[in-house]
Amino acid sequence: MSNQKKRTSEIRKSMPLLPIGTVIQLTDLTARQIRYYEEHDLIRPHRTEGNQRMFSLNDVDQLLEIKDLLEQGLNIAGIKKVFEMKKEENEHNKIGKELSEDKIRSILREEMKIAQSRLQKPSLRYGDVNRLYQ
Amino acid sequence: MSNQKKRTSEIRKSMPLLPIGTVIQLTDLTARQIRYYEEHDLIRPHRTEGNQRMFSLNDVDQLLEIKDLLEQGLNIAGIKKVFEMKKEENEHNKIGKELSEDKIRSILREEMKIAQSRLQKPSLRYGDVNRLYQ
DNA sequence: TACTGATGTTAGGTTTTCTAACATGACATT
DNA sequence: AATGTCATGTTAGAAAACCTAACATCAGTA
Numbered sequence: 001m002s003n004q005k006k007r008t009s010e011i012r013k014s015m016p017l018l019p020i021g022t023v024i025q026l027t028d029l030t031a032r033q034i035r036y037y038e039e040h041d042l043i044r045p046h047r048t049e050g051n052q053r054m055f056s057l058n059d060v061d062q063l064l065e066i067k068d069l070l071e072q073g074l075n076i077a078g079i080k081k082v083f084e085m086k087k088e089e090n091e092h093n094k095i096g097k098e099l100s101e102d103k104i105r106s107i108l109r110e111e112m113k114i115a116q117s118r119l120q121k122p123s124l125r126y127g128d129v130n131r132l133y134q
Numbered sequence: 135m136s137n138q139k140k141r142t143s144e145i146r147k148s149m150p151l152l153p154i155g156t157v158i159q160l161t162d163l164t165a166r167q168i169r170y171y172e173e174h175d176l177i178r179p180h181r182t183e184g185n186q187r188m189f190s191l192n193d194v195d196q197l198l199e200i201k202d203l204l205e206q207g208l209n210i211a212g213i214k215k216v217f218e219m220k221k222e223e224n225e226h227n228k229i230g231k232e233l234s235e236d237k238i239r240s241i242l243r244e245e246m247k248i249a250q251s252r253l254q255k256p257s258l259r260y261g262d263v264n265r266l267y268q
Numbered sequence: 269t270a271c272t273g274a275t276g277t278t279a280g281g282t283t284t285t286c287t288a289a290c291a292t293g294a295c296a297t298t
Numbered sequence: 299a300a301t302g303t304c305a306t307g308t309t310a311g312a313a314a315a316c317c318t319a320a321c322a323t324c325a326g327t328a
Contacts, residue, residue, distance in 0.1 A: 011191070017151070017152055017156045017160075018151055018152065018156075019153050019156075019284090019315075019316080020315085020316070020317095021182070021315065021316080022151045022152075022153075022188075026151075030275075030276080031316080031317095032274090032275055032276065032277085033274080033275065035317090035318090036274070036275070048155070048283085048284090049283095050282075050283045050284070050316090050317090051282080051283080051316090051317065051318095052282095052283065052284075052315085052316060052317075053316080053317090054156075070274090075273075075274090076273080076274085153284080153285080153315090154284085154285070154286095155284065155285080164306075164307080165285080165286095166305090166306055166307065166308085167305080167306070169286090169287090170305070170306070182314085182315090183314095184285090184286090184313075184314045184315075185285090185286065185287095185313085185314080186284085186285060186286075186313095186314065186315075187285080187286085204305090209304075209305085210304080210305085
């Protein structure tokens with residue numbers, strides 16, 4: 001890999017570089033949805049001086065995860081809980097391991113009553129980022 | 135590294151994700167400069183439907199290289215030649231090696247007459263991307 | 269039936285970006 | 299010294315993108 005390529009590939013994934021329009025394309029969410037999730041503290045995009053939202057790649061990841069969990073039937077509260085637990089995990093486990101599948105399943109069980117009746121919409125899954133590749 | 139992080143880290147560096155405002159911050163170039171370089175075919179950013187420029191990380195790299203070469207005294211024509219030669223190199227050498235230091239020096243010699251009198255402005259160098267890290 | 273949660277839609281205002289034109293300042297040429 | 303060129307600054311007016319706030323919708327729940 002060339003030197004200059006190596007350099008920008010190291011850009012921190014937490015840098016707020018992307019306007020909402022780009023994020024809409026990357027996630028297939030609507031502006032309304034993205035703003036709604038922010039309103040409920042599921043994401044916290046930066047703001048420019050002019051108050052425009054600016055998202056990092058980590059924010060995009062987070063949004064894709066929100067989308068995925070919603071499609072699995074969780075509601076906002078459930079997703080918030082999942083993120084809280086993930087954060088705790090990251091704080092306690094210096095290893096930086098992911099929220100275990102077991103815990104995810106436990107959350108899912110809690111949410112089952114709510115989720116039971118929801119339709120499983122056929123759409124892009126969390127992790128299906130082929131869209132990101134030209 | 136988590137799965138979702140791995141996913142977006144694979145986003146192609148050629149994807150046009152960044153508006154010019156972000157690029158201005160990343161490169162410390164002015165909008166005028168960036169547009170001028172485009173006018174002279176040193177970069178070719180994508181356009182949205184609404185005709186707004188959208189830049190990839192590779193474009194940012196290219197702009198940083200332009201900036202660096204300008205500071206070394208090259209003019210637009212010289213930079214264009216450097217890029218042409220780089221492209222040839224990449225086409226002929228499947229190994230994908232960089233333009234050799236020898237060839238760069240040869241270009242620099244050609245440009246010396248022009249460059250001789252220019253001031254070496256003290257400023258950020260090509261490769262100094264600490265600015266990119268929060 | 270009435271309520272809630274997630275999202276759609278619209279309106280009006282602000283920020284960002286666009287092109288095009290003219291200005292400037294350093295350097296080169298005559 | 300006068301003129302030309304190159305890279306960049308500056309400005310104006312228009313268009314695109316984004317903002318908040320409010321009201322609408324619609325499925326699922328009580």
